[in-house]
Amino acid sequence: MVETLLAQEPMLRLSVFLSVLVGMALWELAAPCRRQEIPRVIRWTNNLGLVVLDTIILRLSFPILAVGLALMAEDRGWGLLTLFDLPFWLMVLVSIIVLDLVIYLSHVMFHAVPALWRLHRMHHADLEFDVTTGLRFHPIEILLSMVIKLAVVAALGAPAVAVLIFEVILNATAMFNHANIRLPKGVDRVLRWIIVTPDMHRVHHSVVPVETNSNFGFNLPWWDRLLGTYRAQPKAGHDGMTIGIEQFRTPRDLWLDRMLIQPLRGPASGGALDSKKDTE
Ligand SMILES: [Zn+2]
Numbered sequence: 001m002v003e004t005l006l007a008q009e010p011m012l013r014l015s016v017f018l019s020v021l022v023g024m025a026l027w028e029l030a031a032p033c034r035r036q037e038i039p040r041v042i043r044w045t046n047n048l049g050l051v052v053l054d055t056i057i058l059r060l061s062f063p064i065l066a067v068g069l070a071l072m073a074e075d076r077g078w079g080l081l082t083l084f085d086l087p088f089w090l091m092v093l094v095s096i097i098v099l100d101l102v103i104y105l106s107h108v109m110f111h112a113v114p115a116l117w118r119l120h121r122m123h124h125a126d127l128e129f130d131v132t133t134g135l136r137f138h139p140i141e142i143l144l145s146m147v148i149k150l151a152v153v154a155a156l157g158a159p160a161v162a163v164l165i166f167e168v169i170l171n172a173t174a175m176f177n178h179a180n181i182r183l184p185k186g187v188d189r190v191l192r193w194i195i196v197t198p199d200m201h202r203v204h205h206s207v208v209p210v211e212t213n214s215n216f217g218f219n220l221p222w223w224d225r226l227l228g229t230y231r232a233q234p235k236a237g238h239d240g241m242t243i244g245i246e247q248f249r250t251p252r253d254l255w256l257d258r259m260l261i262q263p264l265r266g267p268a269s270g271g272a273l274d275s276k277k278d279t280e
């Protein structure tokens with residue numbers, strides 16, 4: 001069963017990715033939240049081009065990725081989880097929750113350390129907020145995140161199935177919670193107790209620094225509430241708020257070549273420890 005699942009890994013990833021992408025794109029057409037000013041063709045071509053580039057760079061840079069390392073760890077009996085006599089399902093659940101917490105913490109770190117913020121702010125520099133924004137990460141951020149994930153997988157001894165489930169879910173929820181969709185207020189209120197919703201994550205894409213530096217969760221919404229980084233709504237409202245960061249506000253900045261060199265351009269302002277503009 002486990003072997004079959006892992007043999008199907010590339011197809012599983014690709015089909016979940018494509019179905020969620022198409023599903024969200026259709027949902028955005030049917031029930032959009034905000035009116036988009038920038039032609040979709042420019043942003044989508046460049047954002048999706050970046051996904052292809054990221055995938056190639058990631059595959060070429062690492063001899064082994066997270067699921068592969070988890071298989072190796074299982075084989076050799078590595079990891080903290082092996083010290084406890086846990087049932088398999090509980091090991092899977094604990095691994096998924098710990099991985100999600102680590103992703104939350106590294107997201108906070110990418111906002112707090114100026115050099116890392118230079119890489120991560122490219123995700124925030126998108127001038128609109130839709131399903132493709134959720135896929136827009138600088139290749140170096142992708143590589144660093146993989147290093148962190150590999151370290152956690154080896155230290156935990158996370159089961160390979162847990163790592164695969166986590167990565168597939170995270171990919172799907174990232175597209176869901178960046179989608180330009182309007183959920184009924186009541187549905188959003190209930191849903192954001194179990195998963196990060198588009199309205200919750202949109203706050204994180206506000207141009208206002210205190211809002212940019214809140215709602216770091218990508219998947220489970222609990223970490224923001226527990227650790228004091230939760231902000232319910234944008235001050236200007238979802239229709240009135242401005243998406244993006246102060247720098248890089250021209251349509252030319254949305255092109256792939258400009259995205260790649262963004263970390264080298266201008267000051268590293270706007271991060272979590274940049275207190276100059278940190279006013280309510
Ligand atoms: Zn962020």
Ligand SMILES: [Zn+2]
Binds near residue numbers: 123133134178204205
């Ligand atoms: Zn985001």
